[in-house]
Amino acid sequence: MSSTPYLDALSRDGFVTIPNLIPPQLLLALKACSKYTTDRARQGKWPYVRTVPKQYPPWQEWKPGDNIWGIQHLLHADMNVRDTFAELYFSDEVLSVVKELLGLKDDPNGDEKLVMELFNLLVSPAQHQDFELSWHRDDIRPDVTPEEEERLLQEKSPGGQQLHAQYNIALFQDSSLIVIPGSHRRVRTETERAAAPYEPHLPAQLVVELQPGDAVFYDSNILHRGIYKGIDVTSDFGRMTLHGSVGLAGHGNERARQVLQHAVGDWVDRAQFSIEGRRGERAEGMRRRLVDMGGGKDLGYSLVG
Template structure:
């Protein structure tokens, strides 16, 4: 077992530096700036709005904390740049290592951008991405035991000190005190009040891979620039296990032929596995994982 896989299995996350080449880094920063500007001026409608923590997102607030669907063909050149990064050799090798699969098994999924709001600091409540806050301990245990088919990752284009996690919590139900601090829809006033919590600071260019059912939250300071790539990749051999968590974000646009054309051959094969997931997931199986 590799060192990054061993750490990932035991802690629920691992930080890996150096996945972005010196040639690609300024391209990714420029692409991010373009999308952020479009989102803030209102010409890119797919955004995460302040006041809404989880999908479905709305337009009830003018300030944004995220840009959705950054590989979308309507974005033009930035979408192509992000598509090529998502399917880059360094990144897909790391995903395959953590998922213990071949690169030929990888499935294309979500790719978004987390940004600082301009006028309002914002926080997410403590949560697991696909386990309800009121799940009983035995329900949590079943869900955690089944959640091994995908990996979530954040790559920092600027230093990022927003994500809090409880190491090891991807394997065990919450303690009573942890449950008390993660059973409401309200974000914490101080994330470090959660027993076992640590703050993950990502340096420029570092990527944290994490199990998205680890207990985690985030706090966004509107005064500090943030542009963090936020995505997930899956092992397609697990079939429809990822359906609800992925398709709740609205991915009909991946059927656009323009999207296929902007992908590398590897990316097209990853896309085909996502399209198979869409076909094999019924509408009644796609709901929203969390509220808030």
């Protein structure tokens, strides 16, 4: 039996699913906070959102008539239910997986090498307006040559290791994420390069099925896309999935761009948390290491659209 089954699966397939990651009581609390937060965002009472049809940052603040597919900055100092979101983000359940994936499982100082990054909520658009994300890797543009793609894949996962761990945690049933297993370690095939951006069927693609409380951790280099089914918000909750990332300290601008392009540097210096004890110390250390990365004003954006 391997001592790192999650890392083994991530290295082989580019993703790993973990059932029932969230304790039942916390799952109930997160559902309630997410419903409340989503309602406020749809009414324009929380301006930091991802709007249809824009896929990548920079994100614009909400304006009347906007339909949203994501809610940004759940750990923001002005988010009035952020303590509940912080309970999950800094939890042992999540960070024990993160440390395994970042090679810190047996490191007694592992907590001191973690960096707070992003924590957002992905939701179904309203008014039955479907929305799709095109096939992409999170930090490699689709127009690069095969040679450049190979170089970037190696650069962004030195020695086969990611500089961060990212995940989706479903609060309700979710089958939105589509991945191509193994594509995180190779350049695209000719079929993949020639495919339309929203090609519905690529060879070997797999729909990641999550039940409430399940998580999927995935390599940001994996070829993937998302499908968001629009709903009637008066009768359906649709998709509510927490999307987060945690970084590995000491990698400068290479990781800073991907994080700070989301404008988290604008508020993290005042994002104190009410968590106590060892987890509180861990949370403050992770927050401080993000502050140390700076504001990110001149780092640019990974993808365009």
